[in-house]
Amino acid sequence: MDYHEPVLLNEVLENLKIEQGKKYIDCTLGDGGHTIEILKKGGIVLGIEVSEEALARAKKRIIELKLSDNFVGALGNFKNIKEIAEQNGFSKVDGILFDLGYSSYELDDGGFGLSFLKDEPLDMRLDKTLGVTAADLLNMLPEDQIARIISGYSDEKMARKFARAIVSSRSLKKIQTTKELADLLRSETSPGYEHGRIHPATRTFQALRIAVNDEVANLEKALPQAARLLLPGGRMLVISFQSLEDTIAKQFGRSARPKVLEVTKKPLIPTDEEIRENSRSRSAKLRIFECA
Numbered sequence: 524m525d526y527h528e529p530v531l532l533n534e535v536l537e538n539l540k541i542e543q544g545k546k547y548i549d550c551t552l553g554d555g556g557h558t559i560e561i562l563k564k565g566g567i568v569l570g571i572e573v574s575e576e577a578l579a580r581a582k583k584r585i586i587e588l589k590l591s592d593n594f595v596g597a598l599g600n601f602k603n604i605k606e607i608a609e610q611n612g613f614s615k616v617d618g619i620l621f622d623l624g625y626s627s628y629e630l631d632d633g634g635f636g637l638s639f640l641k642d643e644p645l646d647m648r649l650d651k652t653l654g655v656t657a658a659d660l661l662n663m664l665p666e667d668q669i670a671r672i673i674s675g676y677s678d679e680k681m682a683r684k685f686a687r688a689i690v691s692s693r694s695l696k697k698i699q700t701t702k703e704l705a706d707l708l709r710s711e712t713s714p715g716y717e718h719g720r721i722h723p724a725t726r727t728f729q730a731l732r733i734a735v736n737d738e739v740a741n742l743e744k745a746l747p748q749a750a751r752l753l754l755p756g757g758r759m760l761v762i763s764f765q766s767l768e769d770t771i772a773k774q775f776g777r778s779a780r781p782k783v784l785e786v787t788k789k790p791l792i793p794t795d796e797e798i799r800e801n802s803r804s805r806s807a808k809l810r811i812f813e814c815a
């Protein structure tokens with residue numbers, strides 16, 4: 524089975540300062556890539572995952588590797604980290620990791636409707652208990668709200684034009700698949716869009732995913748709770764893949780109560796070698812905070 528390649532793995536392990544018998548929370552378990560290495564170093568890990576399917580995959584993998592003795596898996600949203608941690612005996616920990624976004628499995632194979640290169644239902648919910656899909660948003664919201672979501676969560680310069688095209692298209696037929704949306708957006712752009720560097724649907728798909736999963740609010744709610752779970756000297760690591768999340772983490776470090784210190788002046792980024800081997804790591808930024 525192909526698993527998600529953990530990003531900035533060495534940097535994460537080094538900066539979480541893993542020690543045998545100490546407790547860590549992985550807020551975004553995914554395929555367990557980071558958690559498995561923490562377990563191998565003797566750490567005790569609570570892995571939180573919002574997708575039931577992802578949690579089941581990771582648990583199976585961890586059991587197969589005979590690492591499950593020091594692992595607790597919890598289905599839930601990290602916006603409730605305090606409650607989840609307390610319920611599982613992790614109310615004071617030495618390290619916390621957020622590896623934001625989605626896994627390779629969710630993008631490529633999971634049928635989540637996250638990829639504009641596939642033809643799938645336009646869903647995007649990582650947590651299937653959420654009520655509203657990306658298709659619902661596009662088929663129900665007024666044009667200006669669609670434009671605000673697209674520009675607000677992705678800086679897409681063509682947000683207004685895209686929103687107009689979406690509303691016009693849906694009056695003929697509801698937009699229901701990733702391909703329908705990707706084709707529509709492409710038809711609205713000239714071949715020179717962004718100098719051909721990115722697909723015209725890239726930013727809009729990102730914005731819709733953020734809106735559907737309420738990603739900004741989740742992170743804003745989680746960071747202060749997480750900081751309170753840290754023991755003195757404990758560290759919180761945040762890996763983000765887009766500027767909105769990175770800005771939230773950066774601002775949090777400046778104004779956090781309880782106080783946390785950002786350990787490095789600038790976020791760590793992947794080496795050229797990592798980017799060559801795993802192109803999905805290219806936009807990753809790792810911020811490291813330490814509890815005073």
Ligand SMILES: C[S@@+](CC[C@H](N)C(=O)[O-])C[C@H]1O[C@@H](n2cnc3c(N)ncnc32)[C@H](O)[C@@H]1O
Pocket residue numbers: 527528529530550551552553554555556557558571572573574577599600601602622623624625626629649741
């Ligand atoms: C980038 S992947 C993590 C990959 C993991 N570090 C690994 O190496 O396998 C992000 C994971 O976080 C999950 N996720 C996203 N938002 C979440 C949230 N609010 N609460 C809990 N899990 C979340 C996604 O379902 C996805 O599996």
